[in-house]
């Protein structure tokens with residue numbers, strides 16, 4: 527292990543050259559945004575610094591700072607909040623072997639997340655300007671354009687992929703260790719019983735939710751044995767036979783992220799409430815090998831991303847995070863407020879983050895960090 531990373535006191539990022547971006551991409555792109563409807567008309571002059579209205583907050587020490595909306599950056603903010611409040615990732619970013627000072631010549635995704643986390647737990651809890659992420663959003667994918675709303679799930683996957691690639695490959699890759707799981711697809715011959723297996727690494731589970739009212743049902747349906755309609759040639763008995771397909775979890779991830787597929791191919795959104803629980807039991811969906819290897823298959827909900835609006839790339843994203851067993855917070859751009867569990871469970875969730883039972887809560891990770899630092903640092 528490298529020396530623990532020591533953050534340097536820093537100034538909050540200055541707002542980026544907003545007027546220039548708006549000229550480049552055209553104001554029409556923000557006209558129908560939540561930001562525009564709710565804040566833009568109030569007092570924001572695009573040539574000025576951001577107004578005070580953007581930095582209201584009622585945050586406490588047990589949770590990270592809010593994130594200023596730099597116009598349509600809420601999809602990034604919602605994901606940044608969930609990732610910052612993922613205790614094992616917070617630790618991994620700080621204690622990884624990544625060089626300090628950094629040797630990267632351009633944008634470094636590890637440093638960007640690490641610096642963001644530092645700002646999130648600064649004593650002042652001042653809302654953070656996500657300027658670095660905004661200016662480098664194309665690094666994550668060409669699909670993202672500054673000041674235009676992106677899909678939060680897509681951003682999360684791109685961010686995890688980039689972090690995964692930035693850390694050394696192998697068993698100690700923290701993204702693999704924390705989020706990485708594996709599924710196994712068993713294709714079984716209905717005549718001779720021969721089964722061929724396909725193993726696929728995963729970072730999340732993408733569940734169809736149309737006409738389903740609970741996440742439990744969505745999981746059952748996802749992992750259900752499917753009898754295939756057409757006949758296939760079996761490589762064992764050499765006959766044209768019917769096959770049964772079953773998907774199972776072969777390696778359970780430390781953090782299980784569930785995407786509820788609310789956005790259909792035709793662009794329509796499934797608006798129904800899909801109820802979810804504080805606990806998740808993955809055991810019924812695992813292979814025998816997985817159960818043998820993994821004693822803990824129970825998970826606790828610790829973050830939720832919600833989308834309001836009619837398509838993935840319009841509307842507004844925000845999140846809820848759990849800082850300890852009994853404490854939940856709404857993280858809606860710069861606004862940070864303590865909320866009840868009932869409020870969280872009543873949401874139209876888009877992404878659900880579950881941590882394996884026993885994973886440290888954010889508040890304990892944050893306290894541990896604070897205790898390690900000199901007085902007045904956090």
Ligand SMILES: [Zn+2]
Pocket residue numbers: 624625628629630634635636637638
């Ligand atoms: Zn770096």
Ligand SMILES: [Zn+2]
Pocket residue numbers: 715716717718719720760761762763764765767
């Ligand atoms: Zn066969």
